[in-house]
Amino acid sequence: MENTAPQLFKVTIDNIEVEVAPGTTILQAARQIGHHVAPPAMCYYTSLKGTGGKCRACLVKVTAGSAKDPRPMPKLVPSCITTVQDGMIVENTVNEQVLETRKGVVEFLLINHPLDCPICDQAGECHLQDFAFEHGRGTQRYEEERRTFEREDIGPYIQLHMNRCILCYRCVFTADQLTNKRVHGVLNRGDHAEISTYISKAIDNDFSGNMIDVCPVGALTDKTFRFKQRVWFTKPVTAHRDCEHEKCSGKVTLWYKGEDVLRVTGRKNEWGEVTEFICNTCRFDKKKTSDWVIEGPAKVSHHSVISANHYEKKAIPEFGFKQAAQQYKQIDDLPVQLPEGEKKPVGIVVRPDSK
Amino acid sequence: MGIKILTEHIGKEDLKPIDAYMKYGGYTAVKKALTSMSPDAIVEEVKKSGLRGRGGAGFPTGMKWSFLAKPEGKPRYLVCNADESEPGTFKDRYLMMHSPHTLIEGMIVSSFALGANTSYIYVRGEMMFVIRILEKAIAEAYAKGLLGKNILGSGYNLDLYVHPGGGAYICGEETALLESLEGKRGNPRNKPPFPAVSGLYACPTVVNNVESIAATSWIINNGGDEYAKIGIGKSTGTKLISACGNINNPGVYEIELGLSVEEFLYSDQYCGGIANGKKLKALVAGGSSVPILPAHLITKTANGESRLMSYESLSDGGFATGTMLGSGGFIVFDEDQCIVRNTWNFTRFYHHESCGQCSPCREGTGWMEKVLHRIEHGHGHMHDIDLLVDVAKKIEGNTICPLGDAAAWPVGSAIRHFRDEFEWHIKNPSEATRKGAVYRKEAVFA
Secondary structure: OOOOOOOOEEEEEOOEEEEEOOOOEHHHHHHHHOOOOOOOOOOOOOOOOOOOOOOOOOEEEEEEOOOOOOOOOOOOEEOOOOEOOOOEEEEOOOOHHHHHHHHHHHHHHOOOOOOOHHHOOOOOOOHHHHHHHHHOOOOOOOOOOOOOOOOEEOOOOEEEOHHHOOOOOHHHHHHHHHOOOOOEEEEOOHHHOEEEEOOOOOOOOOOOOHHHHHOOOOOEEEOOOOOOOOHHHOEEEEEEOOOOOOOOOOEEEEEEEOOEEEEEEEOEOOOOOEOOOOOHHHHHHOOOHHHOEEEEEOOOOOOOHHHOOOOOOOOOOHHHHHHHHHHOOOOOOOOOOOOOOOOOOOOOEEOOOOO | OOOOOOOOOEOOEOOOOHHHHHHOOOOHHHHHHHHHOOHHHHHHHHHHHOOEOOOOOOOEHHHHHHOOOOOOOOOEEEEEEEOOOOOOOOHHHHHHHHOHHHHHHHHHHHHHHHOEEEEEEEEOOOOHHHHHHHHHHHHHHHHOOOOEOOHHHOOOOEEEEEEEOOOOHHHHOHHHHHHHHOOOOOOOOOOOOOOOOOOHHHOOEEEEEHHHHHHHHHHHHHOHHHHHHOEEOOEEOEEEEEEEEOEOOOEEEEEEOOOEHHHHHHOOOOOOOEHHHOOEEEEEOOOOOOOOEEHHHOOEOOOOOEOEOOHHHHOOOHHHOOOOOOOOEEEEEEOOOOHHHHHHHHHHHHHHHOOOOOHHHHHHHHHHHHHHHHHHOOOOOOHHHHHHHHHHHHHOOOOOOOHHHHHHHHHHHHHHHHHHHHHHHHHOHHHHOOOOOOOOOHHHOO
16 A cells, blocks of 8 residues: 655754654754754744744754755754755754854843843743843843833733833734734834834734733733732633634633632743634633633643743653763863763654654 | 946937937847747856846856746746945946936846746835936837837737835845835845745746846847856956045946956046045945955955956955955045944944844844944943954844845954954044044055
8 A cells, every 4th residue: 555644854953863744844843852952932933924033043053954965054044944854964952153143142132121030020931031041141241222112001901111022023923913903013123123003003903912922021011910920929720711702712821829810821832832812802801710611730831930840751861861961072071981882872763753 | 448238338428218229229139039039048148148146146147047936827027126225336326327228128138038027126215316217218118119018029028117115225135125015014034935936926036136137138139158258257247336435536337357456446447546645545345245355455365366356356265365246336445544433334334224123133233333333432442342253243144134244244354454443443542533533554555
């Protein structure tokens, strides 16, 4: 019988081989392997078309383009929009140039993003905070004056604080793709660019609340939740309701403090992305437990501060760690000694159907 | 005196009226192409000619055309990039102002070769006078049956439109230009897909510079081989150079590629030497986005050979000893010019014009501009020099489009070749900020 299964492409990312379907991006291939090799992404958002390629956080080195043409790509490529080729070899966490560039991207993003985490509503859930912690440098070299903006209410539910915006365009794509009365976008250009509404218009669309969910930093915040509670003092619970809005999934996370629902958000996956969006009625108007069918405690994304101290057994085999140890120069400059008789590890194979 | 292809008849009389243009053999290439050549044959001739894109990148035009995806029920488009706006580059404007039909003739020939039935000339919005000249010329071409339905009875139809640009430098980048032409914000697109596969309205599109398109008429009339005989090596044909700065004869010149830089700079036929008998300090050979060259590398390459006006010779040894021909914006600095100030000035431009989509360019250009402003105004620190080099490195190659590179190269090269001048500015703030003060070091002048 003829094999009709689609041919998979073999891609090697940080010495780990993975088989993915043609058309998969490097970022998605890396995500199939796991968090330890997945490049960071500040502007890419899986469920929004056209996102990616802007923040340059996910740049990786392609050391071999494909099995047919193994030449390396001359520049670092954005992994979120570059599709894989069969036999492609990618370096992410093991490439010095990539790590150095990423450090630079963090520094650029933090030029006009204040480190006001203690008062920011996004603290504990901020992707830039994670990105800076994992890839940034300890010091800031920028000495000039930062740009500042007044906070702006851009609708009954959303407050925009442009000081914190990193111009990832996610909210623009959200408004463009989920709402039918888009009234906001990017004004001006360069570092003068800002998110704003069209001449004093307010964002009042049924799906506007999703702009808050997709914002990776604290630029767009939920006015009904602002300063009510720090996220790590709340308890996330998964729930759903049968929403009458045809486009609304009705699948949410309720954020409890005691008996009170302080906030309702769309459910985010392990990459901090909402895949099924919710309407404003579910988000802002349904804040009683009786409005919802409770499913149980939410699985907390690794991005959330709530996940701190919640250890999970690493899925990486032991030899993966040994291999990682070989990749890095030891502090005392001593070569890593493998136990006698043990062969040099060649990596692991991750298939789409493997757990 | 080198051969002239594009500007041969400019100056003899006003070439804007179509009759005057036709008197000098205008539109014979259209007749030849449409009545006796196949589109593939035209592409072959352009390939044979070795013509390289005159917008700055220097990619072979014929090869670019051959990448155009085959039609699959979709139209193909030719877009002329006339959004010229880089500091120091003003050659396309000159050609369009003085001989608009040279461009229109090239557009018809090129569109036929590419199988495009609708073509656009995207002109920088500020150049309204050029737009008016082109619109009038297009109307004349329609009246003569050179545009529209069934051109010269060949069965080929072409509509040509002039589109005023969005008034942003970034709209000269080919994908940002296409976005702007589609009526959207002029932001560059991520590549791939390249315009040859998915360009204007997601259809196969070729974007060429004015000068590249204008040259195709001559290639069709005289053959690709004849064109390839002009010039030197892989730099074939002629090139329009817009010369400015401290020279005696600023202006636009058509030169045969391979002319020595020395001759171009000092000959009375071209730049006429440094103005007011001063010494030569530096040169930007291809528009503000290319690396600056110090005096000792301007006329001689690193090997001691004569530096030529060609893609290869100018880029000799990479950026350490070379630069790029780029768009042909030839900017000359004499001994009284401050490199720090000029670098700041260029960076100010790129900061202002960055579209703001990607973080390294959006934030990095502004950062470099502010640091250079500080140094120029006597508030710099010694560590600022290395900071600038590092920021430029972080931008270079990491942005969506080449604007980031264009902003980083002048800064990196200025510090590479004129580091002592930056240090002097920082060490002597009161002297550096005095009006007319300039750092002088005999060794760097020629």
